[in-house]
Amino acid sequence: MRSIWKGAITFGLVNVPVKVYSATEDHDVALHQVHDKDGGRIRYQRRCEVCAQVVDYAHIDKAWDDGDRTVILTDADLASLPAERSREIDVVEFVPSDQLDPMTFERSYYLEPDGSSPKAYVLLRHALQATDRTAIVRFALRQKTRLGALRVRGDVLLLQSLLWADEIRVADFPALDERVRISAQELDLSAALVESFASDFSPGDFRDDYQDQLRELIEAKLAAGDTVDTSVTFGRAPGEGAEGAEGGGEVLDLMEALRRSVERSRARTEAGSRGRPGQGDAAPRTGASAG
Secondary structure, three states: OOOOEEEEEEEOOEEEEEEEEEOOOOOOOOEOOEOOOOOOEOOOOOEOOOOOOEOOHHHOOEEEEOOOOEEEEOHHHHHOOHHHHOOEEEEEEEEEHHHOOHHHEEEEEEEEEOOOOOHHHHHHHHHHHHHOEEEEEEEEOOOOEEEEEEEEEOOEEEEEEEOOHHHOOOOOOHHHHOOOOOOHHHHHHHHHHHHHOOOOOOHHHOOOHHHHHHHHHHHHHHHOOOOEOHHHHHOOOOOOOHHHOHHHOOOOOHHHHHHHHHHHHHHHHHHHHOOOOOOEOOOOOOOEOOO
């Protein structure tokens, strides 16, 4: 894992340097969009409505409007906000862990001790465990001030960003205001039904069936040769590099270049095992990257 942020947990005079890591990741198969007629890649452009030019990210600012007026906020404007410059995870209070509503949890981050000694980190971990409390903290990440819960998971401090109170909607369903009569027999039967499904939760027992089936579908199409050369989906002849396209093409980032290299290598290997040149079939592919 690669840390996404460095800072320090602070409370009182205690300062605990930490590195922050995303604790979760998306396991979905990466898909992109193609034209159903010819298999060409679909690209979205950032086009200015005033000059009609395609605009690079380096020249894009953020803005707010109320319908009549627009306020443009530059990167320098946003960087000037004190909260954005902060690199502290500031402990506000320690609360009983059972007072936190799981509905308020948003993203989870692992915290690793950053420094010559993990003593302060371990001390804070033991303090949270011994008191069965969770630290409520404030921190800034990706141009947002966030509320968070700092707690212990195994031997690691876990930071979970929390939704603000006004981000939780109130469930107002008139039908629930009506009085409903439930008999003792109905209660007994529902309790028996629940008991028939009773078990201990083990996350590893469950799999994402859709993603498994999607991978099987992709593998079946690969095995059947139902593919096209990836370069063709970018409007180039098989084997032609980006520099051979009309106008020179766009500059590729490193990840995209690596992904295409893997796809092309796999296509050549599979074509060789079938005893045919690695140019693929003419039918358009379903559209999955090597993700």
